[in-house]
Amino acid sequence: MARNLRTLEEVQEIATFAKLDSSDTVGLSQCLYFSEDLNPSGMKLMEVDNNLLDVLKEGQRLIIRGEKTDHAVLCTDNKTYDLKLAETTNALLLVPDGVTPSKSLDDTRSLKHQQVSGLVHTYFELKPARPKLKKIYELLEDFEYEGSVEENAKELTGRLYSISDLLDIVQASEQEIIRQLNKIQACNVKGYWRLLSFEYKSRVLTCILNLVEENSWHLSAVPLQDVLNTLDYLEPRCILKHVLECYSEKSKQLTDSAESYVYAINEDKVCQHYAEELLRNAGKFNLEEFLAAWQQCVPAGMKTDPGQLKGIALIDRTSFPEVIYRYHVDDLPEDEKERFNELFKTKEKWTLEEIKPYIEVLSSDKVSIGALLQKNARASTGSNGVKLFNSKHSVKK
Structure with missing residues (x-):
């Protein structure tokens, strides 16, 4: 018109x-x-x-x-x-x-x-927004990798996920997903991302540490090439390299070869692993007995320290005798309100040192740990002068 x-x-x-x-x-x-x-x-x-x-x-x-x-x-x-x-x-x-x-x-x-x-x-x-990354662990834990022998012997009962599969399902960017895969120690096996079962990972770590001791290698100079050449008859080379990288850092490269790196074993990570191994099925453990058993478990020359337990265990000093029990940060809800509710349901009052490992993942450049506590907790001072935090809101049981 x-x-x-x-x-x-x-x-x-x-x-x-x-x-x-x-x-x-x-x-x-x-x-x-x-x-x-x-x-x-x-x-x-x-x-x-x-x-x-x-x-x-x-x-x-x-x-x-x-x-x-x-x-x-x-x-x-x-x-x-x-x-x-x-x-x-x-x-x-x-x-x-x-x-x-x-x-x-x-x-x-x-x-x-x-x-x-x-x-x-x-x-x-x-x-x-904070990426929704907990789903990665939930997807991968249904079909953990337990070794090539077990893998070939059993029927496929779970779904495998490639990076493209995870990008279709997980609400996060590609770089955030890859960082999370590294954080939860997932391994790329034949194109699919897999979690290693705790028992299997412990077995491989023990093989590597025994080899280090047998060859009198210094813990700060473990040659990747020699580890792969010596142990590849037991486990796939990709698994050996992955487990070594989970508990160490690259120190230096001897030649241009991709496998010529020398690794420095991280004492804190190894000690933390053995602490979790003791606590996984133990329930509440007498603290004094745990500390003695823990020190006996770790490789010679390594020293355990309660600071290595941050984010994986809690000590109850109000009980007699004092006890310790597994309480892993990865088991907590991803949502901020739900996480604080779970923390205060577990323990009524927390020191800053105790609660920090469990909430720092919620912090960002714009929201500090102090701001999170101000929003979700009420501060008080204990009898020993230490600041304590308890729930500002009613705790859902």
Whole structure:
């Protein structure tokens, strides 16, 4: 249907009625006309910050992740954002060829007729979010790797996950997922990410440590090549290398070969492993007896220390005798409120040193551990002058 399009004279007349100064209409004036079929393509708007805008300009992808029952998140290659629908108080008009003031620099009076192709009242709002990473462990723990012999002997009873499978399911960016796989000590076996069973990992670690002792290698100079060449008849080379890397750090590279690294065994990680081995099925353990047994378990030359137990065990000093029991940070809920509720359900009052390993994963550049405690806990001072934290809210039993 033909439209009666306004002229410059009509625009000036309207401006006069609106009591606008003639200088306000210098340059380009745009007359808007509504399309007969507003927003036919179902276009959606999304508000992005400068960082996300740069990502798009660089040609990188923004991916929406989550299963049908999940709240949607949007991911870049290295960050995760909550994706929520927000409403505007005023309608937003979509004008594909609209000219902004910065693009209209000509002082000459001119007129352009623009068609409004869409009318929207909502847009997607993005906020930085903590990635949902606990799901990785939950997926992988259903089918742990127990060694090549056991793998070949039993029927496949669980699903295997490649990195592309995890990207389809887990609500996190690719870099965040890879960091989490390394944190939970997952291993890539024939293209699939697997958790090693604790018993199997202990067996491989013991083989490596025995080899170190037999060859009188210094704990700070364990040659990867020799470990692989000597033990590959027992376990796959990828497993040997993975377990060595779980409990050590690369020290130096002797040649250009990928397997010529020398590794330094991390005493704290090894001692922590043996502590968890003692506590896994022990329930509450007499503290004095535990400390003696723990020191006997670790390799000669290593020294155990209660500081190595942070994040894996709690000591109850109110009981007589004092006891220790397994309490692993990875077993706690991912949600902030649920995690604090679980912590205060386990222990009514915590010192900062006790609670810090269990909540530091919730902190960020913008939210400190102090801010988390201020929000979720109430501080008091114990009889010995040490600051204690208890729940600010009622604890759900």
